[in-house]
Amino acid sequence: MPKKYWLMKCEESECTFNELKERPGSVGHWRGVRNYQARNFLRDEMAKGDLVLFYQSNCETPGVGGVAEIARTGYPDPSAFDTSSRYFDEKSNPDEPRWFSVDVRWKRPLKRFVPLSDLKAAAELSEMKVVQRGQRLSIQPVTKAEFDLVCKLGGRA
DNA sequence: GCCAACGTTGGC
């Protein structure tokens, strides 16, 4: 199975690149995805070793700040069963999990943060969902060419 | 804070 490439959005309030920079190799639990299309990617499509563009949303300058890899593939999202979690889903049932998590390992920051405006300015990236208006999907497949170009824009091919 | 775009819910 060839390696796949993804873009995963994280709100700035959930994780910051500065924190991750100081913890190379650290593993994050990807919790709280409550969208069926994104769920299907987590559950069915992601494979260990797939590479991830780490995107920060909902902040002053959204964009891609680093690269991660899938460290553990889809497993039921514990936060769906945790009544104290903001992601608790009362309709979710442990016997028939509805929501899934993956774990990602932080690999490296890009030398240069690649803001969304730069992604939009690159003609070769016009097919990326993240540059398209109204596209809110928090986990998106990207092509190898797109992945490589974003890394290159970030100062490291 | 605004609001466009989209997903989900629920009445019928």
Add this chain to the structure above:
DNA sequence: GCCAACGTTGGC
């Protein structure tokens, strides 16, 4: 199964 109302995302 339609679709209006509502809630959320997320750029600006």
